[in-house]
Amino acid sequence: MTTDTVARIVSWHPAPSKPRYTPPPGAVDAHCHVFGPMADFPFSAKAKYLPGDAGPEMLFALRDHLGFSRNVIVQASCHGTDNAATLNAIAKSNGKARGVAVVDPAISDAELKALHDGGIRGVRFNFLKRLVDDAPKDRFLEVAHRIQALGWHVVIYFEADILEEMLPFLATIPTPIVIDHMGRPSMSQGPDGAEITAFKALMDSRDDIWTKVTCPDRLSAQGDPWDDFVEVVRPLVERYSDRVLWGTDWPHPNMQDNVPDDGHLVDVIPRIAVTPELQRKLLVDNPMRLYWAEQT
Numbered sequence: 001m002t003t004d005t006v007a008r009i010v011s012w013h014p015a016p017s018k019p020r021y022t023p024p025p026g027a028v029d030a031h032c033h034v035f036g037p038m039a040d041f042p043f044s045a046k047a048k049y050l051p052g053d054a055g056p057e058m059l060f061a062l063r064d065h066l067g068f069s070r071n072v073i074v075q076a077s078c079h080g081t082d083n084a085a086t087l088n089a090i091a092k093s094n095g096k097a098r099g100v101a102v103v104d105p106a107i108s109d110a111e112l113k114a115l116h117d118g119g120i121r122g123v124r125f126n127f128l129k130r131l132v133d134d135a136p137k138d139r140f141l142e143v144a145h146r147i148q149a150l151g152w153h154v155v156i157y158f159e160a161d162i163l164e165e166m167l168p169f170l171a172t173i174p175t176p177i178v179i180d181h182m183g184r185p186s187m188s189q190g191p192d193g194a195e196i197t198a199f200k201a202l203m204d205s206r207d208d209i210w211t212k213v214t215c216p217d218r219l220s221a222q223g224d225p226w227d228d229f230v231e232v233v234r235p236l237v238e239r240y241s242d243r244v245l246w247g248t249d250w251p252h253p254n255m256q257d258n259v260p261d262d263g264h265l266v267d268v269i270p271r272i273a274v275t276p277e278l279q280r281k282l283l284v285d286n287p288m289r290l291y292w293a294e295q296t
C-alpha cells in the first residue's frame with residue numbers, strides 16, 4: 001500500500017463514554033492493538049488498511065478511562081511481521097502490557113528470545129483473506145513447535161466458514177491455542193445455532209483451547225447494545241469459565257463504518273459474565289495465567 005496517496009482511516013470512537021460497570025482490580029484488556037505512530041513505525045507494504053495513528057499514549061489513556069489495569073497488545077495486520085510498534089507500546093507501559101507477535105516463519109531463535117524479553121508471550125496466525133495474503137499452515141506449525149520452549153501459546157484468527165477445514169491443523173498445534181473472537185460465529189442463529197455449536201465442539205476437543213469473547217460490534221447482527229451477542233456468549237463464559245479472555249479490540253481495525261463506544265463494550269461484561277467470580281476469572285485470573293504467568 002502506498003502511504004502517501006491513501007486517506008488514513010479512523011476506526012475508533014472520539015470520546016468513549018464512561019462505563020457503568022467497574023472492572024475488578026487488576027483487570028486486563030486482553031485484546032487491543034496499536035497503530036504506529038506511522039512516523040516512527042511505518043505500516044507494512046502489504047497492509048490492507050491504512051489507519052490513523054493510535055499509539056501507546058492513546059491506548060493507556062483509554063485503559064485508565066475504562067477502569068482497566070493492563071493490556072495485551074496483539075500485533076495488528078497493518079504492521080505485518082515487524083513488531084516494533086507493539087514492542088514500543090509494551091516498553092512504554094511500565095510492565096502493564098504484554099503482547100502477541102506476528103512473525104515471519106524464518107525468524108531466528110535469537111529474534112524469538114528478543115521478542116520474549118520485550119514482553120511477547122504468543123504468536124498470531126491470521127487466516128482472514130481480507131487481512132493477509134497467505135497463511136502457510138506447514139510453516140505456522142514449525143513456528144508453533146519452536147515457541148514451545150518459551151512457554152508461549154498461539155493465537156488464531158479465522159472465520160466460522162473455515163472452522164471445519166481448520167480442525168486437522170488445530171489438532172496438531174503443540175501449544176495452548178487462543179481463538180480470536182470465537183472464530184466469528186453467527187450471532188443471529190442464536191445460542192444453539194450451527195456455528196456456535198461447531199465452535200463449542202472445538203472447545204470440547206482439547207482443554208487447552210481458549211477463546212476471546214470479544215467484538216459484539218463485529219459479530220452482532222443487531223447493533224449496540226448487542227443483545228444477540230449476549231444471548232450466545234453468556235453460556236460460553238459459564239461453560240468455559242477458565243479459558244475465556246475479554247478485550248476491547250481498540251482501535252477496532254476496519255470498523256470505521258460502525259465504530260463502537262468502548263464504554264458500552266465494557267458494559268457488556270456483566271451481561272456475559274454474570275457473577276463476580278466469573279468476572280474475576282474472565283478479566284483477571286485467566287489473562288494473568290497466560291500473559292503474566294510468573295506473577296500468578
Ligand SMILES: O=C(O)c1cc(C(=O)O)oc(=O)c1
Nearest residue numbers: 075076077078131180253254
Ligand atoms: O476483523 C478485523 O478486521 C480485524 C483486524 C485485525 C488486524 O488487522 O490485525 O485484528 C482483529 O482483531 C480484527
